[in-house]
Amino acid sequence: MKKVYIFGFIYSLFPILVGFFVYAPWKEPVAVSMYKKLDQDYSGKQLATQYCVMCHMFPEPSLLDKKTWSENVLPDMRMRMGIRQKEDKPFDGMDSITATIAKNLNIYPDKPMLSKGDWDNIVTYYVENAPNKLPLQKKETKKGIFPFKPQFISIGDNTLPQVTLLKFDQKTSDLYVGDYLNLYALKNTGELRKSWKLSGPAVHLDLEGGSTPLLLTIGKVAPSEKKTGTLSHLKTGEGFQERTSMFTNLHRPVHFSIGDLNMDKKKDIVICSFGNYGGKLSWFNNFDPSKEHILRNLPGATKVEIKDLNNDNKPDIIALMAQAYEQVVIYYNKGNAKFDEKPVLQFSPVHGANYFELADFNKDGYDDLLVTNGDNRDNSTIDKPYHGIRIYLNDGKNNFKQAYFYPMYDCSKAMARDFDNDGDLDIVAASFYNGYSDLKKTKESVTYLSNKGNLNFLPSYLPEAVHGKWLTMEVGDFNKDNLLDVMLGACIFNFSEMGNVMASTGISTFPQVLLLTQNNF
Numbered sequence: 001m002k003k004v005y006i007f008g009f010i011y012s013l014f015p016i017l018v019g020f021f022v023y024a025p026w027k028e029p030v031a032v033s034m035y036k037k038l039d040q041d042y043s044g045k046q047l048a049t050q051y052c053v054m055c056h057m058f059p060e061p062s063l064l065d066k067k068t069w070s071e072n073v074l075p076d077m078r079m080r081m082g083i084r085q086k087e088d089k090p091f092d093g094m095d096s097i098t099a100t101i102a103k104n105l106n107i108y109p110d111k112p113m114l115s116k117g118d119w120d121n122i123v124t125y126y127v128e129n130a131p132n133k134l135p136l137q138k139k140e141t142k143k144g145i146f147p148f149k150p151q152f153i154s155i156g157d158n159t160l161p162q163v164t165l166l167k168f169d170q171k172t173s174d175l176y177v178g179d180y181l182n183l184y185a186l187k188n189t190g191e192l193r194k195s196w197k198l199s200g201p202a203v204h205l206d207l208e209g210g211s212t213p214l215l216l217t218i219g220k221v222a223p224s225e226k227k228t229g230t231l232s233h234l235k236t237g238e239g240f241q242e243r244t245s246m247f248t249n250l251h252r253p254v255h256f257s258i259g260d261l262n263m264d265k266k267k268d269i270v271i272c273s274f275g276n277y278g279g280k281l282s283w284f285n286n287f288d289p290s291k292e293h294i295l296r297n298l299p300g301a302t303k304v305e306i307k308d309l310n311n312d313n314k315p316d317i318i319a320l321m322a323q324a325y326e327q328v329v330i331y332y333n334k335g336n337a338k339f340d341e342k343p344v345l346q347f348s349p350v351h352g353a354n355y356f357e358l359a360d361f362n363k364d365g366y367d368d369l370l371v372t373n374g375d376n377r378d379n380s381t382i383d384k385p386y387h388g389i390r391i392y393l394n395d396g397k398n399n400f401k402q403a404y405f406y407p408m409y410d411c412s413k414a415m416a417r418d419f420d421n422d423g424d425l426d427i428v429a430a431s432f433y434n435g436y437s438d439l440k441k442t443k444e445s446v447t448y449l450s451n452k453g454n455l456n457f458l459p460s461y462l463p464e465a466v467h468g469k470w471l472t473m474e475v476g477d478f479n480k481d482n483l484l485d486v487m488l489g490a491c492i493f494n495f496s497e498m499g500n501v502m503a504s505t506g507i508s509t510f511p512q513v514l515l516l517t518q519n520n521f
Contacts, residue, residue: 044125047118051081056324056349061129063350064380069126072379073350082109083119098225102277137385137407144450144460147420148486148516152467152509155184155192160498161468161512163489164221165202168476175478175487178202179512183215183234188478200228204255214246216253216271223276229253231271247289251275259306259315261285262337270317272301281319285337295331295339299323303356308333309367309398318358322375326353330398344400345392347373350380352387359416361403361425361455366394368403374411376433389414389429391455404455408447413473419484419518424451428486428516430470442466442505446488446514466505468492468514479517486516 052058064073079090090108091099102108112119158179165178173188183196200217207213212233219228229250251273261268261283270283279299285291300323309316314333321327326347331339347353352375358367369392376384388408392400412432416425431445446465449457468490478485490512492498502508 044121044123047114048122048125051114051122057326057346059348059350061126062131063348063384063386064130065133065382066127066130068380068382069130070123074123074126076379078119078123079108081114081119082112083114083116084108095224095226098276101225105277107277134382135385137383137388137409139407140459142458144448144458146448146460146462147450147519148448148462149519150462150464151515151517152511153186153190153513153515154511155179155186155513158512159510160495161490161492161510162201163472163491163512164218165205166472166474166487166489166513167205167207168474168478168487169207170476171207173476173478173480175474175476175513176205177489177513178205179489188480196234199230203253205234206256206258214256214258216256218252218254219250220252224252225276225278227251229273231256231269246287247271247284251279254301255303257304257306257317261306261315261317261333263314263335270295270304270306270319272304272319273299274301274322275299279323281321283317293337295319295341296321296329298325300325302354305358307358307367318356320353320356320371322353324349326351328353328356328369328371328400342398344398345369345371350378350384352376352384354411355413357414357416359425361391361416362393363424364394364396366396368393369400370414370416370427372408372411372414372429374408374431374433376410381433383409387411389427389449404457406447406449406457406459408444410445412471415473415475415486417475417484419448420450421483422451424453426451427457428473428475430465430473430488432469432471432491446470446516462516464514466507467509467511469501470514478515481518483518485518488514488516490514 049058079088162180163177167176174193175186177184177186178201180201181198183198183202185193187193198217200219201221202215203218204216205213215232215234217230220226227249229252230245231247232245252275253271254274255272257270258267262285266286268283268285269287272281273279276299279301280294281296281301282292282294300321302320302322304317304319306315306317308314309330310332316333317331319329321329327343328345330342330344334340352373354375355372357370359370361368371390374387388411389406390402391404393403394400408429408431410431410433412430414427414429416427419426427449429447443463443465444461446462448460451457469492470488471491472489474487475484490510
């Protein structure tokens with residue numbers, strides 16, 4: 001149960017009122033005696049079901065171990081339900097802006113939303129029904145040979161790689177690398193073509209949307225309520241200038257997509273403002289910041305695509321929402337700038353959804369969904385067996401059913417392409433928050449899944465994956481040999497983290513980019 005959002009004190013009383021009337025004292029004594037005879041587990045489950053689903057999908061106790069529930073997740077949830085202990089200081093450590101927004105959103109209410117006894121029943125339910133340890137992931141014992149040759153790319157004298165953007169230009173074969181407050185354009189020879197100084201880390205670059213590329217900067221990578229993100233034209237003719245901003249004061253934006261949503265023959269833009277406690281998914285008519293249409297006024301918008309998904313000749317929107325209420329949502333275009341929202345996949349709040357792609361895996365003419373989950377930096381930073389890569393097949397009516405799962409701890413991204421040119425889609429994937437205390441897991445943090453047909457994938461791994469934490473990934477023919485290559489961007493937050501990695505692995509080389517060129521197909 002990550003960041004939970006309280007929708008109102010009156011609404012929160014609804015389950016209590018229902019329970020009061022169901023078990024009211026003027027009811028038949030049998031009803032009262034039945035309630036009293038309910039065991040504590042059932043009572044705790046009933047209460048958890050009532051309160052938890054107000055903000056997100058119900059999380060089963062089995063999703064986390066006893067220690068994580070009792071020491072990390074439940075104490076935070078207790079404060080979010082307005083039940084505080086003397087030592088609780090939920091706003092400590094927040095800057096003034098974040099604290100003000102958290103208070104205005106009622107993230108940590110001053111008044112209890114349920115009784116202490118009811119809360120204790122919820123805690124008992126989770127702790128008593130959670131496992132002591134989560135099971136380990138079980139992977140295929142058969143492994144292939146990793147078919148890519150690794151090459152390290154380092155730019156300048158930066159010893160702490162913090163790559164938040166990789167974008168390959170199919171026309172020029174340039175690779176754009178966003179490393180902290182710098183943006184570089186690399187030739188496929190490895191030479192530097194241009195560079196830009198930025199006001200914030202780059203997170204998304206669109207090279208197809210117009211005469212000049214559009215660059216999105218997040219403002220702050222770390223959780224924050226400061227609205228310092230920007231969307232700007234990237235001036236490719238001036239290697240020392242930053243950009244001309246179109247949008248400012250964006251709330252930690254992470255992705256955008258461009259299309260003519262209202263079919264007026266002018267381009268519109270959808271922006272994912274991931275935010276922190278607050279955030280939203282919005283589209284802007286004709287790129288006009290004053291013409292905003294909010295699709296969802298909640299944080300966690302992670303990625304968005306524009307495509308006609310129901311073949312009615314109107315562009316629809318499909319988005320991945322993270323944070324507490326994790327979903328893949330389709331916004332069907334009804335015309336006249338109106339959209340109908342339909343969640344097509346829903347996940348638990350500890351699922352950690354972080355990326356999706358549309359791809360036709362079974363060649364039936366309908367887009368399937370490739371979805372990864374591995375976000376693992378909130379209150380439950382343990383290895384989760386349900387982290388990994390999933391394929392959901394489309395029944396032709398945009399109803400999706402899971403058809404494949406590959407377990408991969410802390411998976412950050414997976415991309416589907418026909419790498420070996422045999423007519424089906426293979427997958428390359430990377431992990432960001434991999435456990436350096438376990439070198440076996442670290443060496444499997446870059447994985448290639450070769451499609452042998454009928455969604456039967458043979459995994460292989462890159463031993464050199466220990467040289468970084470891979471937040472970003474891109475695919476393209478970088479060396480112009482008519483074969484797809486893979487580019488991985490390393491992101492290490494600080495030198496303390498780098499020291500931990502060095503101590504765990506014994507390595508001291510941390511490139512900004514790891515280039516994988518095809519070698520063994």
